[in-house]
Amino acid sequence: DIQMTQSPSTLSASVGDRVTITCRASQSISSWLAWYQQRPGKAPKVLIYQASNLESGVPSRFSGSGSGTDFTLTISSLQPDDFATYSCQQYDRYPYTFGQGTKLEIK
Amino acid sequence: QITLKESGPTLVKPTQTLTLTCTFSGFSLSTSGVGVGWVRQPPGKALEWLALIYWDDDQRYNPSLKSGLTITKDTSKNQVVLTMTNMDPVDTATYYCVHFYYGSGSHGFDYWGQGTLVTVSS
Numbered sequence: 001d002i003q004m005t006q007s008p009s010t011l012s013a014s015v016g017d018r019v020t021i022t023c024r025a026s027q028s029i030s031s032w033l034a035w036y037q038q039r040p041g042k043a044p045k046v047l048i049y050q051a052s053n054l055e056s057g058v059p060s061r062f063s064g065s066g067s068g069t070d071f072t073l074t075i076s077s078l079q080p081d082d083f084a085t086y087s088c089q090q091y092d093r094y095p096y097t098f099g100q101g102t103k104l105e106i107k
Numbered sequence: 108q109i110t111l112k113e114s115g116p117t118l119v120k121p122t123q124t125l126t127l128t129c130t131f132s133g134f135s136l137s138t139s140g141v142g143v144g145w146v147r148q149p150p151g152k153a154l155e156w157l158a159l160i161y162w163d164d165d166q167r168y169n170p171s172l173k174s175g176l177t178i179t180k181d182t183s184k185n186q187v188v189l190t191m192t193n194m195d196p197v198d199t200a201t202y203y204c205v206h207f208y209y210g211s212g213s214h215g216f217d218y219w220g221q222g223t224l225v226t227v228s229s
Contacts, residue, residue, distance in 0.1 A: 034215030043203055043219035087154055091215055095169040098154040
């Protein structure tokens with residue numbers, strides 16, 4: 001199985017901050033990576049697909065980059081709505097696997 | 108507008124079989140490339156992909172759970188059913204139904220149901 005490792009596990013930040021979350025795959029997955037946002041008690045929502053493509057309706061302050069094994073999700077200027085948990089997922093090879101999640105907290 | 112909704116028991120006993128149904132609308136599971144799958148999330152833990160079924164009836168399973176899982180579809184009813192045998196308390200989780208497109212235009216799991224919490228307890 002391809003292991004997806006996110007860092008950090010928890011991130012404390014303030015409104016207006018620029019934050020970056022990283023995701024590393026245990027082997028190359030090309031660009032078959034998605035990022036999801038999940039609020040408490042809600043289903044995940046896709047933000048970025050194929051590593052760097054912004055899903056329709058997602059604010060442009062979210063961006064993704066990377067290919068192969070190393071990926072990043074960046075939020076350029078944090079808004080109150082952005083405090084949630086973020087997870088990466090590879091869909092290059094079965095079994096599709098998720099990272100352990102990064103909880104973004106208000107500082 | 109694509110929607111998916113999970114239904115099934117909220118409580119099952121250990122060793123019992125869990126049957127969950129995903130009822131969807133806004134797309135057809137007979138369209139080339141389209142798949143419907145299941146993802147679960149134990150309380151406070153990470154997401155885990157379980158299974159996918161595609162328009163051509165190709166089925167994919169997570170090997171860590173393969174022996175206990177079966178996924179089927181009823182295209183005429185717009186439903187996908189997941190069965191899990193020999194349920195254990197560690198299988199307590201919220202179970203989500205997801206839409207997936209397999210191909211160069213894939214957006215990952217781009218639509219999710221609201222999820223259903225299943226508790227395994229005697």
